[in-house]
Amino acid sequence: MQLIVSTRGMTISKTYKDALTKKLSKLEPLLPIIETKVVLSKEKHRRTAALTLIAKRHTFRSEETAGDLAAAVDLAVDALARQVREMKDRVKNRKVRHARRPGPRPGEPAPPDIVVRQVPLKPMSLEEAAAELGQGGDDFLVFTNASTDAVNVLYRGTDGGLGLIEPVA
Numbered sequence: 001m002q003l004i005v006s007t008r009g010m011t012i013s014k015t016y017k018d019a020l021t022k023k024l025s026k027l028e029p030l031l032p033i034i035e036t037k038v039v040l041s042k043e044k045h046r047r048t049a050a051l052t053l054i055a056k057r058h059t060f061r062s063e064e065t066a067g068d069l070a071a072a073v074d075l076a077v078d079a080l081a082r083q084v085r086e087m088k089d090r091v092k093n094r095k096v097r098h099a100r101r102p103g104p105r106p107g108e109p110a111p112p113d114i115v116v117r118q119v120p121l122k123p124m125s126l127e128e129a130a131a132e133l134g135q136g137g138d139d140f141l142v143f144t145n146a147s148t149d150a151v152n153v154l155y156r157g158t159d160g161g162l163g164l165i166e167p168v169a
Contacts, residue, residue: 001025001033008041010069023077024051030084031055040069049076058087121151129154130162 003021005012012020024036037052047069053060062079066072123144124132133141133154140155145166153165 001028002035003038004035005038005040008039010040010042012040020073023073024053027053027077027081027084030081030088031058040073042069047072049073051076051080053080053084055084060084060087123149126152126154126164133162 001024003017003024005017005020020038024033024038027033033053033055035054037054039048039050041048041050046065046067048063048065049069049072050063051061051073060080060083062076062083064072064075064079066075119142121142121144123146125146129141129143129152132143133156140153142151142153144150145152148166150167152167155163155165157163
């Protein structure tokens with residue numbers, strides 16, 4: 001992090017500049033800081049600290065005034081930390097909100113559950129298939145029609161009658 005400190009109407013010591021660097025380095029874990037500009041000014045009975053924090057894609061600025069320079073700097077650093085946290089929360093919430101969720105979107109019907117069942121294809125006549133469907137508890141039977149060598153589906157309708165599905169060439 002590069003720190004640029006400028007003053008207006010006052011001078012600061014090397015130890016104060018080091019303390020300021022230490023306070024601002026606490027913001028480093030929140031986001032990668034490229035540059036920080038600090039302008040400290042003195043006017044009659046008030047001290048102002050204006051901080052500009054330049055990160056990779058964002059620029060944050062805070063300006064605080066107090067009777068004491070240390071208090072103004074603390075308030076400005078707290079304001080920058082709050083801005084950074086709010087920005088990170090916004091980004092995090094946006095990512096969560098736009099993340100793909102399993103299942104249908106609101107307003108869309110849910111896709112049906114698909115159960116895959118493998119059955120052996122037995123060549124048999126239509127009468128044999130009807131007899132086998134009557135013995136089992138299933139509602140359909142997939143078989144190879146012995147007379148046409150095509151895959152057919154014999155099913156039990158809702159009225160209890162039987163239906164046949166045959167492919168058309």
